[in-house]
Amino acid sequence: RKEVEQDPGPFNVPEGATVAFNCTYSNSASQSFFWYRQDCRKEPKLLMSVYSSGNEDGRFTAQLNRASQYISLLIRDSKLSDSATFVCTGSQGNLIFGKGTKLSVKP
Amino acid sequence: GAGVSQSPSNKVTEKGKDVELRCDPISGHTALYWYRQSLGQGLEFLIYFQGNSAPDKSGLPSDRFSAERTGGSVSTLTIQRTQQEDSAVYLCASSLGQAYNEQFFGPGTRLTVL
Numbered sequence: 001r002k003e004v005e006q007d008p009g010p011f012n013v014p015e016g017a018t019v020a021f022n023c024t025y026s027n028s029a030s031q032s033f034f035w036y037r038q039d040c041r042k043e044p045k046l047l048m049s050v051y052s053s054g055n056e057d058g059r060f061t062a063q064l065n066r067a068s069q070y071i072s073l074l075i076r077d078s079k080l081s082d083s084a085t086f087v088c089t090g091s092q093g094n095l096i097f098g099k100g101t102k103l104s105v106k107p
Numbered sequence: 108g109a110g111v112s113q114s115p116s117n118k119v120t121e122k123g124k125d126v127e128l129r130c131d132p133i134s135g136h137t138a139l140y141w142y143r144q145s146l147g148q149g150l151e152f153l154i155y156f157q158g159n160s161a162p163d164k165s166g167l168p169s170d171r172f173s174a175e176r177t178g179g180s181v182s183t184l185t186i187q188r189t190q191q192e193d194s195a196v197y198l199c200a201s202s203l204g205q206a207y208n209e210q211f212f213g214p215g216t217r218l219t220v221l
Contacts, residue, residue: 032207043198043212044150087149091207094140094163099149 003027004090006098014106017078021101024070025090032095033064033071036087044087044097047073078105109133111213113199119219120189128184128216132201139182140210141174142198150198156182189220 006023013019025033033050048055050062050071061074071088085100112131120126132139141153152166156176167173171189176182186193196217200210 032209034209043214046209046211049209093207094152094155095207095210097142097150097152 003092003096004088004098006088006101008099009102010104011101012104012106013078015078015080017105018074018076019078019103020072020074021086021088021103022070022072023088023090023098023101024068025096026069027090027092027096028066028069030069030090030092030096032089032091033062034089034095035060035062035071035073036089036097038085038087038100040084047086075103078103080105080107111199111201111211113197113213113216115216116214117217117219119221121221122191123188125185125187126189126218128186128197128199128218130182130184130199130201130213132180132182132199133203133211134180136201136203136211137179138202138204138208138210139176140200140202141182141184142200143195144198144215145195153184153197186218189218191220194218194220 035047036044037047038044054063059076063072083105085102087100088098089095114129139156142150155163158179171187174184196215198215200212202208202210
């Protein structure tokens with residue numbers, strides 16, 4: 001089983017839609033969870049950390065479910081500029097990156 | 108600048124030549140990582156430094172790949188006798204303290220082997 005798994009997508013959604021991504025991790029001892037955003041031909045940029053109690057940053061909400069070993073990212077009121085690949089992490093010593101989920105927001 | 112920097116931004120080389128890629132991490136970041144990313148693919152971990160030591164070099168794909176870090180700062184990734192399959196973007200990241208802290212990425216070096 002892969003250490004961090006994500007649905008590669010693409011998720012094609014209209015502007016204004018709400019979209020959610022899940023990411024499962026295999027190491028129950030994972031300590032750190034983050035969501036990164038990667039635009040085409042750019043480096044990954046940290047979007048937000050994921051805390052046990054869940055956390056929100058504007059239109060973005062991240063949650064952690066330790067019992068089922070997954071993290072989620074919810075994007076409300078999608079914008080065209082949200083089109084990107086979203087990459088989650090678990091950890092096993094170092095951060096382990098998923099392969100990313102591609103989001104395309106259409107007008 | 109405050110971020111991770113990498114040089115060169117682009118490198119075109121001929122098969123069989125050696126290349127050196129450089130990474131300058133965020134000042135004070137003790138951990139440094141090298142990744143490789145092929146077009147449309149995820150990040151492939153290569154090597155991790157804590158200070159000048161490399162406790163995890165498990166991702167280096169062959170003995171043609173090596174990396175070093177000096178002074179707890181700048182790191183160099185060297186690829187000897189490059190092959191066409193080495194063509195990819197090589198990304199460097201750094202983090203503060205523990206290995207599981209958030210990583211900050213440089214802009215990458217796009218390597219093309221002809």
